[in-house]
Amino acid sequence: MRRATHAKWAAGALAVALTATACGGGGGSGGGADGVLSSSWGDPQNPLEPANTNEVQGGKVLDMVFRGLKRYNPKNAKAENMLAEKIETTDSTNFTITVKNGWTFSNGEKVTAKSFVDAWNYGANLTNNQRNAYFFGQIDGYTAVHPDSGKPTATTLSGLKVTGPQTFTVKLSQKFSTWPDTLGYAAFAPLPSSFFKDHAGWLSKPVGNGPYTIDSYTKGSQMSLRKWDTYPGPDKAQNGGVDLKVYTDNNTAYTDLTAGNLDLVDDVPASQLKNAPADLGSRYINTPAGIIQTLAFPYYDKAWNTPDAQKVRTGLSMAINRKQITETIFQKTRTPATDWTSPVLGKDGGYQAGLCGKACDFDPAAAKKMIADGGGLPGGRIQLTYNADTGSHKDWIDAVCNSINNTLGNDRACVGRPIGTFADFRSQITQQKMPGPFRAGWQMDYPLIQNFLQPLYFTNASSNDGKWTNAEFDKLVNEANAESDTQTAIKKFQQAEGVVRDNMAAIPLWYQNGSAGYSERLSNVELNPFSVPVYNEIKVS
């Protein structure tokens, strides 16, 4: 009896093994305008709502499913009108917005002024827990719907008024001349009424007004987007759709690309950067993105908040061999930084190559002297804090420390201080527990010089993690925002950036590139300034 069962078991296992013939994944069906491409994806961290999505993976989907009042040109990052017919102001505080006629959501509902106002009110309201709520912070009445503590006293922003089917007015709480250019950000997308009526249903299958519609969405594994045939916009999808596949590891995605099972990887893993040009040839993309990496300092620590410490900071900046690190560790997917913004802004947008000057040039002798002039490193040595869970932060932090140690001729002058998870890293920063300089990265929300300066260096700004404060800088930023002429405003921001430089508020390290690779089936693949592929332009053969 018992023997018989054993035999059955063995036979069963054998049968299983035999059925395990190679069944390759394979791309989509056919090519041309109906060709579907597959692309790597990561599980979005937060629920997929426009005002609740603050990371790249969710942002990728919003970029395909939504179109807002403005859209950033994928090539030069300029904010161009999309749904906005016109945005008018005379005083940089009161804006009248006219929404173009003829736009609908993919469920047929018309996109009106109300679609925007309702969405923005929802996004700003504290009770909805939207992580991007602060984007509406400039609109009048924000503190009533989103108080710093306690319950909100209003459910709608008093600064928003629908004045006609396609027009609404916005009143800001202070002057902000470049505000219309921020409206390309996904948080400002319009929402259909189904979002409010059946919220859970909408979340499981979001409905928007962009060139793609969501065909199916299995959380944590795959989202299938298909071309919306009657999309009214000018930027119709050039392919039949995109299958976003969640990968447990971007190394596996890259392997799948080289094996021909995947069409597009928009984040080439650091360990493969060396092989990518050989593996993919011209199908490897490496273009600048609006991301800058810096070393921030804990100004709440007295040792770093002295006039002498400023010399030490400048000295440290000069002790870092940026060129060597970007070439050897990042395989030229980073460019040594010479200002505090990003090249994607362009000269007109406020980017100034070489603004940092000598302070960003590798000069061991001068660095040594500068640090000695400033009284040496606080406490004799510094710890660079970083999170070790994602990215290849350890590699470059060690390299930066090496560079500093070699300059100072002291093996123990600088050490890395790893923290296990990003969440813990962030929580130690918010609790102001940094014992020395720490890794800081900034990915722009919108391509404006304002976005590279104000959130990071303005007194008590949302991302001013080091708590740097400077009255001169604050004054210049306020003046720049009040300036009605954009070019003059940018000039003011550049002056403010000069203050950052003179104080070496943070050490600029390098500008980050977006890197991607794609299969032979695809053509016309590009990354936009946010390092997200411009999916609707991709052609499948």
Next chain:
Amino acid sequence: MGRYVIRRLLQMIPVFIGATLLIFLMVNVMGDPIAGLCGERQCDPATAAQLRSEFGLDKPVWQQYLTYMGNVFTGDFGTAFNGQKVTELMATAFPITIRLTIVAIVFEIIIGITLGVLTGLRRGRPVDSGVLLLTLVVISVPTFVTGLIVQLLLGVKWNVISPSVSSAAPLGELIVPGLVLASVSLAYVTRLSRTSIAENTRSDYVRTAVAKGLPRHRVITRHLLRNSLIPVITFIGTDIGALMGGAIVTERIFNIHGVGYQLYQGILRQNTQTVVGFVTILVIIFLLANLLVDLLYAVLDPRIRYA
């Protein structure tokens, strides 16, 4: 026997409570999970407070633990940060990992025990030395190296398999990852059964069976193997839990959206609800597998009885 089982089941309760409490404390020690939710920027304090109260993170840890355990007994494992129910995550992840574990165990049993019997009966011969050397190599090479090499060779170079498993993860696609996952344990099973067989070939009951004139295959399967399997079964039993929890590496390499992946994500995002929920289930599986092993002893060797 029935009383023994009940006693064992009751013993599980303190183990279960202790294990979950430990995990709960460990995840909480890692810091504030809300801080990581807003990306590189600080969450605005009002939203952070709101989120904290939504996930119950504003209460003291002991209170969080009590509420959590209270909910667990009603089948509510809480909500992950992306708004999905943890039970929903489990419903997709566990079937996949269980499938993967079964594949691994089947490989362990079939290949491991066969090789063990083969070498145990031919001690000192070339087959024996060969297999010993091979298992030594397998044990000494880390799983992620084996996995990546297999993936590169079979998936990219020779195109025999797809380098990544699709999200449905059918059994066929799990054969190779299962083999990789099983590899180290497989080597141990081989070595364990080899030693055990080699020892027992010289025992009295085997000599008696041979003297009785029983056919060789019957001596081996009914007398020798049955007694030699006890340590092997113990190992495989404890391995079930280890394989399920330890699949993190294999699942990452082969893009399997199972328990290992969810745990990894949960730890990275410091999502207490996900981590504690999954570990709780793993603890239960581990305990049950151990109970099963103990009960199997009695089947294999009738001299072992449980009052």
